Structures are given as C-alpha cells and as structure tokens.
Amino acid sequence: MRHDFDRIAPDVYVARGCRLDAVGRAEAAVHWSKGAGVIVGLSAAAMHGSRWLDAELPAEIAIPTYRRPPAWISTRQARISRDECCDIDGYLVTSPARTAFDLARRLPRKDAVPVLDALCRATNLAPSEVLSFAAAHAGERGCAQVRSVLPLVDPGAESPPESQTRMLIVENGLPAPTTQIVVRNADGAFLARLDMGWKKWCVAVEYDGAHHWTDPAQRAKDIDRAAVLAEHGWQVIRTGANLLYTRPHILLDRIESALSARGAFLNI
Structure with missing residues (x-):
C-alpha cells in the first residue's frame, strides 16, 4: 500500500499520482464516512453528470452525526430522506430535484444559474420540477431565493x-x-x-x-x-x-x- 498508493484520509487510499476529479472526490468522501454519507451540493451535481465544475472544490456530503473531516471534504450534519436520494454506481446521491433545490438556495444567484443550467441539461430536469419541490419544502431555509433563481434557469445553455x-x-x-x-x-x-x-x-x-x-x-x-x-x-x-x-x-x-x-x- 505504501509503495503504490497515497493515503488521503483514514482508510482511504488512491493510486499514487492519481488526481481525483469532482466525482472521484465525492466517492472518496463517502468511503471516508464509512458509507454513511450522502453526496450533496456541487458534488451531487458532478455525480449527475454536470459539466464545468471545479474539480478542486471540497467534496460535499451529508452525514447523520458530526465527524471532523479532512480539509478536502465539506460535511453537513443532516439526515436526508431516502425518497430524495438516488443510487449512482453504488453511491447515495441527492436526487436531481433535491440537488437543484439545495444549490439554488445556497449559492449566490450569479453562481447558481450556470450550475443549475448545467444540472438541468445533464439530467433533463425541468426548472418547474424544482419549483414544485421547493413548494413542498416551503418551511426550509432559502426557499424565497429558490423562487427567484429558478425562473432564470434554462437547460439550453451549453456553457x-x-x-x-x-x-x-x-x-x-x-x-x-x-x-x-x-x-x-x-x-x-x-x-x-x-x-x-x-x-x-x-x-x-x-x-x-x-x-x-x-x-x-x-x-x-x-x-x-x-x-x-x-x-x-x-x-x-x-x-x-x-x-x-x-x-x-x-x-x-x-x-x-x-x-x-x-x-x-x-x-x-
């Protein structure tokens, strides 16, 4: 292991010299969480096939109980409903609608719209579906921002x-x-x-x-x-x-x- 692999977190190794992209970082973060993590945010967008994401951003996962993460992982203490997740290559990832909802309410509008354009394009998610999701989660923080961002989203954008x-x-x-x-x-x-x-x-x-x-x-x-x-x-x-x-x-x-x-x- 020491000769052929680099240790990037406790019990998590990658091939020596391997440079992880956004998807690789997300998957490695789940391994660090011992399988308890749900991939969320920009990492979830990457898992869904969104393009143009910065591979150097921290991997984002939600975990049920707090653990101090390595510097390259950003954790959120939360329990996400199973019906708001999907399985991608054996990893639990927030659904396209939940991912879009989270990004729309968290990112500044100028950053959110390009990311949501790419996510909707990659997943065939309609902006109206995200608005419906937001309506069903009206009490959650940031819903007003979701309603202001989604009308600007257009999956036709190619960059x-x-x-x-x-x-x-x-x-x-x-x-x-x-x-x-x-x-x-x-x-x-x-x-x-x-x-x-x-x-x-x-x-x-x-x-x-x-x-x-x-x-x-x-x-x-x-x-x-x-x-x-x-x-x-x-x-x-x-x-x-x-x-x-x-x-x-x-x-x-x-x-x-x-x-x-x-x-x-x-x-x-």
Missing part, C-alpha cells in the same frame, strides 16, 4: 458564459431570449443553430470561445455562416469573454439597438 450572457440580458430588462434556435431555409433545410435569440425579430446573440477568434479555419466558417444567416434575415451579435466581462454595457447597447430596429419595443 457558463452562455448562461451569464443570458442572465445579463434578462437582468437588464431586455426580453428573455430563447436558447438553441434552429434556423432553416424556405425548403426546411438546416442552416444553423444559434446560442440564443429572438426568432420573432430574427436577432441572435452568440458567445464565441477563444478558438472562434484565433483559429483561422473556424474563423472562415464563422464568416460564411454569418453571411448565410444575414441572407436569411438574421442579425447576429457576437460576444466573447472580453466584451461580456469587461464591457457588458456595450453588448447590451448592441442587443437593444438590434431589437429596437426590428420593432421589438413598438408595443411596449
């Missing part, structure tokens, strides 16, 4: 920056965009799938990762795609990390101008 772009739009009073819009020509042939936008006014917003700006082949594809969309009446506003995080007012101005030019505010 945290897409979630944050959508939040920026909605929280600044613009109409909520639809995600993953499929554009077809008059014959029904597929032309493009857009990150988010307003089909009624043929305005879209696309978040482009770094490779869209630095990869010449991708850049050429983007130029051709933009030309095809323009020919079919679409105005596409593109954004990246710099615009979204350091100059959001410019992005908002561009979106508002495009919507206004297409008549989005005529009846307001």
Whole structure:
C-alpha cells in the first residue's frame, strides 16, 4: 500500500499520482464516512453528470452525526430522506430535484444559474420540477431565493458564459431570449443553430470561445455562416469573454439597438 498508493484520509487510499476529479472526490468522501454519507451540493451535481465544475472544490456530503473531516471534504450534519436520494454506481446521491433545490438556495444567484443550467441539461430536469419541490419544502431555509433563481434557469445553455450572457440580458430588462434556435431555409433545410435569440425579430446573440477568434479555419466558417444567416434575415451579435466581462454595457447597447430596429419595443 505504501509503495503504490497515497493515503488521503483514514482508510482511504488512491493510486499514487492519481488526481481525483469532482466525482472521484465525492466517492472518496463517502468511503471516508464509512458509507454513511450522502453526496450533496456541487458534488451531487458532478455525480449527475454536470459539466464545468471545479474539480478542486471540497467534496460535499451529508452525514447523520458530526465527524471532523479532512480539509478536502465539506460535511453537513443532516439526515436526508431516502425518497430524495438516488443510487449512482453504488453511491447515495441527492436526487436531481433535491440537488437543484439545495444549490439554488445556497449559492449566490450569479453562481447558481450556470450550475443549475448545467444540472438541468445533464439530467433533463425541468426548472418547474424544482419549483414544485421547493413548494413542498416551503418551511426550509432559502426557499424565497429558490423562487427567484429558478425562473432564470434554462437547460439550453451549453456553457457558463452562455448562461451569464443570458442572465445579463434578462437582468437588464431586455426580453428573455430563447436558447438553441434552429434556423432553416424556405425548403426546411438546416442552416444553423444559434446560442440564443429572438426568432420573432430574427436577432441572435452568440458567445464565441477563444478558438472562434484565433483559429483561422473556424474563423472562415464563422464568416460564411454569418453571411448565410444575414441572407436569411438574421442579425447576429457576437460576444466573447472580453466584451461580456469587461464591457457588458456595450453588448447590451448592441442587443437593444438590434431589437429596437426590428420593432421589438413598438408595443411596449
């Protein structure tokens, strides 16, 4: 054992040099608890297949009685009803609805929405199911925050920056965009799938990762795609990390101008 494994907690070992991801940390935490722990929070989201989670965050488990955990485990003393849990590969994990409920009431809204977008996308969980769960747990702490966060959740987001772009739009009073819009020509042939936008006014917003700006082949594809969309009446506003995080007012101005030019505010 000493030669081939590293001890990470009492009676818990990993292969020497192994770097645990979020799922591995969660599973190791249950072993540390002698099987008494239920995987909760962000660790539960990881177990359910959510992407974009920080593997370096402490594993989160609920245990019935307090035990002092290692530094890489965060414990919560709680007994979680069995009907609010599910089994994943032999580990007890809070159900998607319970996981979403816990995250929505615990995390700041700006952090909660991207995580919940990813969880709902990974599990096919509808935000309405989480609201129903919250209604059944109305006396629990944080329910008011759940009710304010869940209307912002959209499983169509494919990355945290897409979630944050959508939040920026909605929280600044613009109409909520639809995600993953499929554009077809008059014959029904597929032309493009857009990150988010307003089909009624043929305005879209696309978040482009770094490779869209630095990869010449991708850049050429983007130029051709933009030309095809323009020919079919679409105005596409593109954004990246710099615009979204350091100059959001410019992005908002561009979106508002495009919507206004297409008549989005005529009846307001």
